[in-house]
Amino acid sequence: MSFQTVPAEIFQLFIEHGSLIKIDKGHQLFQEGEKAENIFLIKKGVIQLSKETEQGKEITLRICGNDVLIGESSPFCQLNYHMVNARALETATLLSLSHHTFELLLTERPKLMMEYLQWAQIEIMKHQSRLRDLMLHGKKGALYSTLIRLTNTYGQKQEDGSIFINFALTNTELANLCATSRELINRMLNDLKKHQIISFHKGHITVHDLPFLKNEINCENCPLTICRID
Template sequence: MGLTDNLSMDIYQLFEEGGLLVKVEKGNHIFHEGESAGDLFLIKNGSVQISKETEHGKELTFRVCGKNSIIGESSLFGPTTFHSNTAKAIINSEIIILNKNTLEMILTEQPSLMIEYLKWIQNENLKNQSLIRDLVIHGKRGALFSTLIRLSNTYGEPINEDNNHIFINLHLTNSEVANLCSTSREMINRMLNELKKLNIITFEKGYITILDLNYLKEEIACENCPATICRID
């Protein structure tokens, strides 16, 4: 049995047994874009934002990762690469750091773990491809709808029997939602207000509740990808 649908207990225990546990306070960075990527990081508890700064100084958020997510871009069995993104704790978090060389040694000695790790890598690639597709194909409005659906799959808590009303248990400002959609805060403000008027969502004190998930899916011709792929973490 796995901890989540995309992280097996074996991989989690690999980090627990071979890694170093550190505490990261809210607002502190775990790694910066351009730094050597010699380690991988498992979020034991907390929440971490993965972002990139454009040449014009705008911050784009790619992922908001929670408990049991693995972050970092260490290239196994090859030359050490560099982080292309920045990771920052958005609440107090606990992170397990596992060195690339240690991971390589363990995977070489345990082929079954190698298979589990390759499965995880494959799922991460599918998530990234799906996210890029939605942001490019559906335009700004579709990007928001797609992001809300992904948030519901990752942090959503159903509040009615048919699972169409979902509370997203993650505090987000309008600026943070805009960064996730690669657009401006002003445009996101306008689109969120339109959805509120249509009674599709509520947005109170930084928390979004989706009142009509089916509407969002129908508007972007949602393909109902597995929840392991249609995620924001």
């Protein structure tokens, strides 16, 4: 599903003033605790944002694709270090702007500043809604809401009404998104497949009964700007 996540005017700032960088698959863009000096726009590719627990378990917070901003929480708040890890799940091309330049450009254009603030509020709501689902609906609800968000972010509608998620995920990666174990995800996915709610092939999931997933977690039908995984 094609969706513009960043206001066109903000996007244009990066086109006009950003520096082009390339990150190979598997490499880190930045790590938790490193000094945060730049904000990034993904032109092409996929970047995973994650945190690691004290026990060494990785929890995936976002999977970000084309035209998504990352490192966006630092400008204007004096946060001088990264709070998450950013790793390329596939080779990625990004545009980078220093916080100082980004802040200066927005300050000089009040209308653009309002665009950015409105966008930032939507991003906060997006992350709050995902945290709500993870906390309120248990492990099954975490999986179901993650599948719904994946269809909204990477879904392609098929002729039979099903939705193909055009992004391959291993069960371990899906478990990290749901903050649970791979074994539990395996059981729940197989149960959904048994009841023909989903099917999967080589890491790609197709959702055949999206209303079932929504009904199971009392979905509030949030706008697509909020119900996303990026």
